[in-house]
Amino acid sequence: MSPLATLGGELAGLWAAYVARFKVAIGVQFQYRASLVIWLVWTVMESVVYLVVWSTVAQSSGGQVGGYDAAGFAAYFLVTMVVNQLTFTWIMHEFEYRVRQGQLSPLLLKPLHPIHGDIAENVTYKALTSVVLVPALVLLCWAFRPALQPQPWMAAAFLPAVLLAFLLRFLSGWTLALAGFWTTRVLAINQLYYMAMLFLSGQMVPLSLLPGPVQALAAVLPFRWMVAFPVELLLGQLTPEETLAGFGAQLAWIAVHAAAAAVVWRAGLRRYSAVGA
Amino acid sequence: MSVPPQLRLFGVFLKVGILNELEYRVNFYVQLLQSAVGLVIGLAGLGVVFSHTDTLGGWSPNELLALLGIYFLVQGAVQLVIEPSMQRFMEDVRQGTLDFTLTKPEDSQLLVSVGQVQIWKLVNVLLGLAVLGVALSRLQTAVGPGEALAFGVALLAGGVIVYSFYFFLATTAFWFVRVENVLVIFQSMYQAGRWPVGIYPWWLRSALTFIVPVAFATTVPAEAIAGRLSPGTLLLALAVAAAMLAGSRWFWGVGVRRYSGASA
Numbered sequence: 001m002s003p004l005a006t007l008g009g010e011l012a013g014l015w016a017a018y019v020a021r022f023k024v025a026i027g028v029q030f031q032y033r034a035s036l037v038i039w040l041v042w043t044v045m046e047s048v049v050y051l052v053v054w055s056t057v058a059q060s061s062g063g064q065v066g067g068y069d070a071a072g073f074a075a076y077f078l079v080t081m082v083v084n085q086l087t088f089t090w091i092m093h094e095f096e097y098r099v100r101q102g103q104l105s106p107l108l109l110k111p112l113h114p115i116h117g118d119i120a121e122n123v124t125y126k127a128l129t130s131v132v133l134v135p136a137l138v139l140l141c142w143a144f145r146p147a148l149q150p151q152p153w154m155a156a157a158f159l160p161a162v163l164l165a166f167l168l169r170f171l172s173g174w175t176l177a178l179a180g181f182w183t184t185r186v187l188a189i190n191q192l193y194y195m196a197m198l199f200l201s202g203q204m205v206p207l208s209l210l211p212g213p214v215q216a217l218a219a220v221l222p223f224r225w226m227v228a229f230p231v232e233l234l235l236g237q238l239t240p241e242e243t244l245a246g247f248g249a250q251l252a253w254i255a256v257h258a259a260a261a262a263v264v265w266r267a268g269l270r271r272y273s274a275v276g277a
Numbered sequence: 278m279s280v281p282p283q284l285r286l287f288g289v290f291l292k293v294g295i296l297n298e299l300e301y302r303v304n305f306y307v308q309l310l311q312s313a314v315g316l317v318i319g320l321a322g323l324g325v326v327f328s329h330t331d332t333l334g335g336w337s338p339n340e341l342l343a344l345l346g347i348y349f350l351v352q353g354a355v356q357l358v359i360e361p362s363m364q365r366f367m368e369d370v371r372q373g374t375l376d377f378t379l380t381k382p383e384d385s386q387l388l389v390s391v392g393q394v395q396i397w398k399l400v401n402v403l404l405g406l407a408v409l410g411v412a413l414s415r416l417q418t419a420v421g422p423g424e425a426l427a428f429g430v431a432l433l434a435g436g437v438i439v440y441s442f443y444f445f446l447a448t449t450a451f452w453f454v455r456v457e458n459v460l461v462i463f464q465s466m467y468q469a470g471r472w473p474v475g476i477y478p479w480w481l482r483s484a485l486t487f488i489v490p491v492a493f494a495t496t497v498p499a500e501a502i503a504g505r506l507s508p509g510t511l512l513l514a515l516a517v518a519a520a521m522l523a524g525s526r527w528f529w530g531v532g533v534r535r536y537s538g539a540s541a
Contacts (some may be wrong), residue, residue, distance in 0.1 A: 036460050042465035048481065049469050056328045056476045065329045143478065187307055191314045197317060205325050 017112050021120035026128070040132045043085060044140070051077035051144060066209045070222055072235075075146035077229045078137065079160055085204060086126060087166045087226055089173035090116050091191050096180035104272065115174060115261075122170065150234050157243055161230040164250040169226040171257035178185060178261070180267035196221070202228030222253040287358075287391045288381065291350070293396030308397035312349075312404050319408075319471065336503070341473070343412035344499035347432070348471050350405025350493045351439065356398040358391055359440055362458060362476050363447040365393040370450045375536065384427040386529050406444060413502070420502060428501035431511060434518040435494035441521035442490055451532035462490060470495035493517060 054077070055070040063069055068076065098104050107114040150158070176193055179186050197216065198204050200223040207218050207228050218224050229246045232238050238246065298304065323345065332465045336344070367391045369375040378388050413420060420428075446459050466484075470491040474482050486492040491513050500506040 038461045038465070045465050045469060048309065048477075049472065052477050052481075053326060053333070053472055057326055060332055060334070061330050136363050143480070158342055185307070186308050187302070191310060195314050195318060199321065204322065210325060211328065 014116070016111070017116060018120050021117050021126050023044070025121045025124035036129060036132055037258055039129060040136060043081060043133070044136055047077050047081035047084075054205065055144075063235070066206070068206065068209075069147075071145055071147035074144035075148040075235055076231065077142055078144070078146050079234050080203060080227060082133075082137065082164065083162060083227050083230050084131065086162050087169045089122060089170050090191070091122075092173050092177040092179075092186065093172075095177035096184055096186045099180045099272065100134075100184060108269075114175070118174065119170065148235065150236055153240070154238075154243075156231055156237055158234045161233050161243075161246070164254065165226050165245065166232050168222060168250055168254050168257060171254060171261050173225070174220060175257060175261045175264055178264045178268045181271050194225055197226070200224060201226050202231060222257070225250045225253055282383075283387055290358075290391050291394050291396070294396045298396045305397050305400075308400050312400045315349070315401070316404060316408070319349070322471075326505045334473055334475050334521050339415045339417075340413050340499065340503045342354055342415070343409055343502045344473060344495060345471060346407070346409030346412055347498050348405070348495050349408060351432075351435065351470075352467065353398050353401025353403075354436065355407055355439060355443070356395060357402060358394050359443050360460065361393040361395045362390055363443055366447055367450040370536070373403050379533065379536075385533065386444075386526060390440070416502075418504065420504070424429065424504050424506075427506050427511060428498050431493075431498040431506065431514055433496055434511075434514040436495045436520040438490045438514070438521055441518070441525040444525045445521075447524070448528050448532045451535050467491050473499070490517065490521075 028167055051074055052270075054065070054073040058065045058068060058070050058073060064072070069104070104114070107117065172192075176189060177186075199210070200207075200218040200221055202218075202224060207215055207224060210218065218228075225246070229250065231244070233243055296519065302309070323338065323341055324414065327341075328335060331337075353414060366375070366378075372411050378392070379385050382390060443460070443463060446463065449459065466489040469481070469485055473494040474496045477485065482492070497510060497514050500510070
């Protein structure tokens with residue numbers, strides 16, 4: 001066979017594996033329909049609380065704060081809710097359990113890298129949750145009247161920005177999850193990661209409203225490229241040049257995290273077999 | 278002096294909880310870290326907000342600090358005894374082991390409500406008291422005996438309301454066996470209680486007052502400290518507390534009659 005045909009065959013195999021994983025993941029998730037609703041309440045409440053708090057701040061400071069008025073904050077936090085929904089990952093809460101219970105062993109026997117199964121599961125969950133999120137989003141838009149008029153190029157650039165943000169966030173979460181190979185106390189790491197995400201990715205407040213030193217910290221860390229960048233892009237706060245630079249930063253961070261994930265994975269596997277033997 | 282049997286019973290469960298947990302001291306450090314993260318998020322949130330404004334919906338920074346303290350305090354109390362007891366209760370219904378509780382010669386609602394204690398959550402209670410203490414010492418206007426009394430009554434009413442609500446949700450386990458998730462609804466709505474409910478739009482404010490009664494547990498006691506609590510609101514809180522406690526008790530009776538036990 002020609003190399004091209006081999007590659008085609010491999011990709012088709014990968015696709016078939018993903019489709020199979022999607023089907024399993026849908027079946028699993030449908031057992032927990034109630035938890036979808038609960039997840040929705042949680043997501044909506046988190047965004048609405050920050051939205052209302054900052055709208056109130058804007059109103060008590062003469063209508064606007066740092067360039068945001070009430071409608072501007074509504075747009076910011078509703079778009080943040082969507083981006084957060086599309087990019088979030090929970091693998092670090094599962095991996096330690098997987099290692100401890102020995103559930104990783106059967107996954108390692110399969111010819112496919114386990115990360116593909118995790119990505120497929122994540123994407124399926126996103127697709128299912130979107131079914132409940134979209135109606136909620138319509139209601140929230142009606143209640144809070146966000147001011148959002150992106151130019152066509154912004155909307156077009158938003159999609160790849162979210163996709164890259166998802167990849168980056170997933171890789172960082174996955175690398176972090178591998179700490180489960182070394183310690184059963186991953187909770188502490190997860191807590192600190194959660195806190196960093198909350199402040200430095202723009203989930204809690206637009207980064208431009210944070211104090212100077214925190215903004216400087218956010219600029220050199222990867223978190224802002226996981227949420228804030230696509231949000232600022234769709235809100236029309238970035239020039240085309242800044243957008244391109246942002247894509248570059250996302251790709252660079254993805255490369256760093258992919259390399260880290262590969263190195264840590266290999267080191268972790270050696271460690272895992274040592275424990276299991 | 279005689280101790281009321283309810284308190285004595287709670288004391289026994291508390292002691293068992295402490296003895297059980299002393300085996301797992303690492304959990305204490307995990308809890309310390311979690312509480313510290315919660316504190317940092319809460320304080321930093323207030324800090325960022327008040328770096329852009331002087332008052333939030335009529336509340337001064339120190340008043341909101343008091344609210345944050347009450348938020349931690351109530352959350353800690355819920356996690357200390359109500360949440361673990363309700364989870365244990367629902368597990369008992371599923372496995373049929375509730376029989377052991379029902380056959381004991383004590384009030385079954387009381388046994389179920391205090392049956393399990395997560396002792397390290399005491400950290401959150403203490404943290405809440407500390408934050409509240411700092412806020413009180415920084416408030417410009419001194420809190421008089423009238424306000425202190427109103428605060429105590431409001432906090433008690435708020436606690437009873439939250440307990441009754443939680444207990445009501447847990448009792449539905451008699452009909453729907455898998456309801457642990459329902460308790461998460463309270464937790465997700467509770468995060469709104471970190472801020473005064475007055476800032477929320479009317480539909481959310483109503484939901485936080487009458488559907489998931491977070492407002493009575495956090496905003497109303499904080500209003501008492503700020504000296505803004507109207508007698509009408511305090512009376513309403515007391516009335517809601519009494520009604521919900523009676524309602525939860527009635528509902529428990531209906532549920533227990535429906536429960537068929539493990540052997541049936």
